[in-house]
Amino acid sequence: MRRRAPAAWLAAVLLAGTAQAATLIHAGRLIDGVSAAPRTRQTVVVEAGKITAIEPGFRAPGAGDRVIDLSQGTLLPGLFDMHVHLTGEYSKTSEIDEYKLNEADVAIDSVVYAQRTLLAGFTTVRDLGDEFRASIALRNAINAHKVPGPRIIAAGKAIASTGGHADPTNGWARKFPADPGPEEGVINNPDDARKAVRQRYKDGSDTIKITATGGVLSIAKNGANPQMTEEEIRAVVTTARDYGFKVAAHAHGAEGIKRAVRGGVDSIEHGTFMDDEGMKLMKEHGTYYVPTISAGRWVYEQAQDPDFFPPIVRPKALEVGPQIQRTFSRAYKSGVKIMFGTDTGVSKHGDNAREFRYMVEGGMPAMEAIRAATSVPAKFLEIDDRTGSIAVGKLGELVGVPGDPLTDISVMERVVFVMKDDTIYKAP
Numbered sequence: 001m002r003r004r005a006p007a008a009w010l011a012a013v014l015l016a017g018t019a020q021a022a023t024l025i026h027a028g029r030l031i032d033g034v035s036a037a038p039r040t041r042q043t044v045v046v047e048a049g050k051i052t053a054i055e056p057g058f059r060a061p062g063a064g065d066r067v068i069d070l071s072q073g074t075l076l077p078g079l080f081d082m083h084v085h086l087t088g089e090y091s092k093t094s095e096i097d098e099y100k101l102n103e104a105d106v107a108i109d110s111v112v113y114a115q116r117t118l119l120a121g122f123t124t125v126r127d128l129g130d131e132f133r134a135s136i137a138l139r140n141a142i143n144a145h146k147v148p149g150p151r152i153i154a155a156g157k158a159i160a161s162t163g164g165h166a167d168p169t170n171g172w173a174r175k176f177p178a179d180p181g182p183e184e185g186v187i188n189n190p191d192d193a194r195k196a197v198r199q200r201y202k203d204g205s206d207t208i209k210i211t212a213t214g215g216v217l218s219i220a221k222n223g224a225n226p227q228m229t230e231e232e233i234r235a236v237v238t239t240a241r242d243y244g245f246k247v248a249a250h251a252h253g254a255e256g257i258k259r260a261v262r263g264g265v266d267s268i269e270h271g272t273f274m275d276d277e278g279m280k281l282m283k284e285h286g287t288y289y290v291p292t293i294s295a296g297r298w299v300y301e302q303a304q305d306p307d308f309f310p311p312i313v314r315p316k317a318l319e320v321g322p323q324i325q326r327t328f329s330r331a332y333k334s335g336v337k338i339m340f341g342t343d344t345g346v347s348k349h350g351d352n353a354r355e356f357r358y359m360v361e362g363g364m365p366a367m368e369a370i371r372a373a374t375s376v377p378a379k380f381l382e383i384d385d386r387t388g389s390i391a392v393g394k395l396g397e398l399v400g401v402p403g404d405p406l407t408d409i410s411v412m413e414r415v416v417f418v419m420k421d422d423t424i425y426k427a428p
């Protein structure tokens with residue numbers, strides 16, 4: 001979306017000869033995503049999709065204006081979830097579904113999940129790994145206002161090595177053709193790495209995701225082993241830079257985390273067994289950490305049922321699950337830069353905001369957790385000129401919750417107001 005200077009915008013309205021009706025949001029409390037403290041009793045005015053005024057007190061509506069009464073609640077910028085998978089949701093039947101679901105099934109599901117995500121208050125998400133390039137088609141349909149959903153920064157298919165966490169053929173019987181290459185996101189040398197990144201550029205991806213170590217839910221024994229060489233990671237990153245892509249690395253094990261950081265990735269996802277040296281390296285390189293505590297908690301809870309996961313997955317879920325929140329606490333205390341991300345699609349779409357509770361439990365003050373889900377990721381994604389904070393001139397991407405999240409963070413899970421693209425999707 002292009003920005004227009006206020007004068008040009010005003011001229012356009014005058015030329016059209018119509019007085020545009022405004023939305024006036026009466027906010028009992030306003031958290032702008034940047035400031036250290038909230039403001040109280042403010043009116044935020046949105047016209048033609050943009051914030052045009054922020055005033056103390058509750059402004060009375062003019063003719064045709066709409067008032068959103070959040071006088072007992074809190075208004076925040078639209079939230080960011082920096083790690084989701086909108087093309088699926090893990091269940092007891094996920095392993096067998098791999099053989100049953102077609103592209104159309106996945107595409108239709110993804111539309112439902114995108115809407116749930118938006119209604120939970122998340123107006124921007126990074127989709128870090130899909131199937132059938134469906135996240136890219138979904139992104140395009142949302143941008144064209146054909147279906148409701150968050151702004152999507154799409155990775156397309158994640159990049160792994162053979163047998164690695166995002167090899168889509170793990171666990172298949174040998175009678176199935178199962179030796180995918182760079183197009184399907186499986187690389188085994190730097191040349192493959194370059195081809196995989198360029199294929200994603202051709203596919204229309206916005207960002208690159210690699211799986212630098214084993215993972216919990218793949219049909220493979222180890223959830224933490226390094227699965228790419230530093231040379232392969234570096235080839236991904238240097239090629240990605242040519243196309244303006246940032247690189248996110250799934251990494252649980254300490255060695256794989258360090259290889260990814262030294263290889264130049266922009267964010268570490270999960271980071272479960274991060275050691276002190278890994279944290280020091282991340283601070284030196286300015287690498288962001290996206291903890292996804294929600295995924296850890298969820299797999300641990302499901303693993304209490306001995307039949308929920310395939311037998312090869314369950315021990316990994318029991319081990320990795322509880323560790324992530326402990327690592328989050330250590331990383332936060334040590335000063336690693338943190339962004340909000342959940343790995344939703346493991347846990348249920350629409351439950352994304354539970355992560356706030358887990359972050360606060362892990363020692364991060366509520367205001368910092370909110371910034372990690374608003375202005376911090378907006379800056380990382382280089383869209384902070386448009387969104388990620390509440391200020392005059394920014395897009396009207398706004399969320400309301402009842403009560404005060406600074407005294408009770410769980411209110412983030414009860415979003416009552418969602419506005420995006422000049423449309424109110426949920427109103428109190």
Ligand SMILES: [Zn+2]
Nearest residue numbers: 083085128343
């Ligand atoms: Zn993930």
